[in-house]
Amino acid sequence: xxxxxxxxxxxxxxxxxxxxxxxxxxxxxxxxxxxxxxxxxxxxxxxxxxxxxxxxxxxxxxxxxxxxxxxxxxxxxxxxxxxxxxxxxxxxxxxxxxxxxxxxxxxxxxxxxxxxxxxxxxxxxxxxxxxxxxxxxxxxxxxxxxxxxxxxxxxxxxxxxxxxxxxxxxxxxxxxxxx
Amino acid sequence: xxxxxxxxxxxxxxxxxxxxxxxxxxxxxxxxxxxxxxxxxxxxxxxxxxxxxxxxxxxxxxxxxxxxxxxxxxxxxxxxxxxxxxxxxxxxxxxxxxxxxxxxxxxxxxxxxxxxxxxxxxxxxxxxxxxxxxxx
Numbered sequence: 001x002x003x004x005x006x007x008x009x010x011x012x013x014x015x016x017x018x019x020x021x022x023x024x025x026x027x028x029x030x031x032x033x034x035x036x037x038x039x040x041x042x043x044x045x046x047x048x049x050x051x052x053x054x055x056x057x058x059x060x061x062x063x064x065x066x067x068x069x070x071x072x073x074x075x076x077x078x079x080x081x082x083x084x085x086x087x088x089x090x091x092x093x094x095x096x097x098x099x100x101x102x103x104x105x106x107x108x109x110x111x112x113x114x115x116x117x118x119x120x121x122x123x124x125x126x127x128x129x130x131x132x133x134x135x136x137x138x139x140x141x142x143x144x145x146x147x148x149x150x151x152x153x154x155x156x157x158x159x160x161x162x163x164x165x166x167x168x169x170x171x172x173x174x175x176x177x178x179x
Numbered sequence: 180x181x182x183x184x185x186x187x188x189x190x191x192x193x194x195x196x197x198x199x200x201x202x203x204x205x206x207x208x209x210x211x212x213x214x215x216x217x218x219x220x221x222x223x224x225x226x227x228x229x230x231x232x233x234x235x236x237x238x239x240x241x242x243x244x245x246x247x248x249x250x251x252x253x254x255x256x257x258x259x260x261x262x263x264x265x266x267x268x269x270x271x272x273x274x275x276x277x278x279x280x281x282x283x284x285x286x287x288x289x290x291x292x293x294x295x296x297x298x299x300x301x302x303x304x305x306x307x308x309x310x311x312x313x314x315x
Contacts, residue, residue, distance in 0.1 A: 029230060031227050031270060031271055031273050031274075032271055032273075033270075033271065034267065034268060034269070034270070034271045035269070101240055101244075126244070127240070127241070127244040128244070128248070130244075131244060131245065131248055131269060132269065133269075134269040134270050134271075136227035136228055136241055136270065137227075137228055137241075
């Protein structure tokens with residue numbers, strides 16, 4: 001009896017493995033950032049609206065903040081845009097834009113069309129700084145704590161579920177900062 | 180005559196197409212060694228956007244940026260290992276087609292060997308059993 005059942009059990013096991021593998025395929029495409037738990041790289045980049053006035057990633061020390069990678073060429077950024085509006089309204093921390101591989105005129109037009117909800121935007125037209133952040137697609141959203149440590153990275157457009165998750169995480173970071 | 184011309188034109192077109200396709204973007208290498216190092220590194224680093232292509236294969240904008248970075252680092256005189264570390268620090272082990280041997284990759288490297296061992300033991304037992312059946 002056992003001899004008969006063994007191949008069947010192995011077969012069912014294999015099928016189960018394949019089904020689980022197929023369902024988590026999307027998940028596995030996400031590249032976990034090795035930067036989590038590490039200080040955000042020190043970047044100095046021009047601002048979108050005031051190119052001569054450089055913004056630095058280390059000037060935000062003392063409060064948690066959000067860095068959101070976007071581009072006017074990025075379709076998913078349009079999808080998540082309503083959640084960026086909600087986030088900057090309700091999170092109580094600055095939501096900074098990271099305008100990636102874009103053109104200034106296109107970016108400004110996009111913001112006029114859909115609304116500018118970000119505190120300000122850092123621009124990286126060449127994509128050099130984005131490599132230091134390990135950015136590999138837009139949109140990506142980083143949560144940085146008051147000590148300048150990257151605590152969370154959300155890859156892909158923010159939706160209802162990830163918005164709720166981000167709000168909880170930001171709440172934790174704000175509590176930590178006020179202690 | 181006309182046919183002959185068409186044939187030549189076709190050959191030239193095919194060949195030129197091949198040359199264009201195999202060139203990524205022309206980079207001013209200082210030596211052949213630099214170019215060889217560039218190509219071999221570009222082949223072992225994964226493009227994180229188009230995950231089943233290497234930096235050498237991919238036309239994605241990010242892959243172009245990373246190739247530029249790779250080129251700049253080679254010009255800077257950085258070693259192959261330094262360049263690999265640079266990529267891993269930013270994109271994780273996943274960026275290397277050949278992941279390093281570490282505790283969390285043990286199953287990945289050892290797994291095939293373990294499976295082979297299980298197979299060998301199983302077939303050895305089957306063979307032994309059959310032989311015993313034949314003898315009795």
